[in-house]
Amino acid sequence: MERINTALSQWDGNSELQKRLDQAKQSLLESPYITSFLDKHPDVTNEMITGGLTKLYEYKKEREHCDHCPGLKKCPNLMQGYQPELFIERNHIEIQYHACNLKVQDEKQKQEQGLIQSLYIPKEILTASFEQLDAGTERMEASRAALQFAMNAKPGEDGSGLYFYGKFGVGKTYLMGAIANELKDRGIETFIIFTPDFFREMRQSIGDGSFQSKLDAVKKAQVLILDDIGAETTSSWTRDDVLGAILQHRMLEKLPTLFTSNYDYDELERHLAYSDKGGTEELKALRIMERIKHYTSLIMVKGENRRS
Structure with missing residues (x-):
């Protein structure tokens, strides 16, 4: 039992x-x-x-x-x-x-950073956001323009960009970082490049055979941010064969390009007119500036130096 x-x-x-x-x-x-x-x-x-x-x-x-x-x-x-x-x-x-998609984007970013060492993404820029932005009255115009661009950018349809200029440390690059992070959330590829390092790298890349692949990657980025343009040691070659080629392609393909600089339009034009061959090349500088002026809005970023 x-x-x-x-x-x-x-x-x-x-x-x-x-x-x-x-x-x-x-x-x-x-x-x-x-x-x-x-x-x-x-x-x-x-x-x-x-x-x-x-x-x-x-x-x-x-x-x-x-x-x-x-x-x-x-x-x-x-x-x-x-x-x-x-x-x-x-x-x-x-x-x-x-x-x-996140894995694909991460792998792509690693490949791009392996290709272009001057992709400029410091730690504070990685976390830049409009929510944490201290706009203040002095930076209100720039902040509004940055947010409007980030929310409405349409690479391939509208090539209009921004040109932020102002003194050292007023937050121009941080604003661009906020734009890039917002665009990332929208699935839009953005390159932030520190221009002086980029030009140095492009000169070096001629020797290792990577020049064209690096140039093509920057030319074809959906949104390109050239940070601190005008801080580089300029030459006819970097102006015409690098910067000129990039801007020409992006203009034709309606791909937005954004800039930060300590120079306004006129000051940058004088900087670009300098020729390492001696004298100035005002006409060639004017050609570059016409592309920049036509496809960007000039906005002064005001405020105190936040780095000091």
Whole structure:
């Protein structure tokens, strides 16, 4: 009698376990992620579902993570930065992973930074945002223009940009960082380049054969920010073959270019007119400036030097 009672107890336990398994399976099949997959594959049988329950559960769990994405660095998925995808192979439900948009953007940025060392993103710029911006009355015009550009930029349709000028340390680069981070949230690729380092790097790249690939990457960026233009040691070559080529392409393709400088338009034109060959080349400088003036709004950034 005791053995029979033990057997019945085990049977009841198994029955309860099976009940819970059935409930879990039903809950899984009611998930919108799973119903969407099954709707696209009406030939999936109950046998295939039973055999693929582990894959279906994994897919549901990982997709829920993606829908509540905490960012690439905190991604809880089995493969960080990768999204799951279900497919049918030989009458079995299988799962595979592909890089999500954040992972793709991160890899692209790493490649770009590996290619162009002068991509200028200091730590304080990485976290620049309009929410944390201390606009003040002196920087109100610049802040409004920056936010308006960030919210409305349409690379390929409108090539209009901004030209921020003012004294050292008034926050020109920080404003550009806020623009770049806002554009990133909109999925728009932005290069922030420290112009003096960029020109030095381009001269060096002739020797290692990377000049054209670097030039093309900058020319084709959806939004380009040339930080501190005018601080570089200018030459006819950097002005005409580098800066001129970049601006010409971007003008034709309607890709916005933004600038920060200590110079206004006229002062930058005089700077660009300098020729390392001796004398000045005013006509060539004027050609560059015509492209800048026509496609940017000149805005003075006022305020105290925040670096001192």
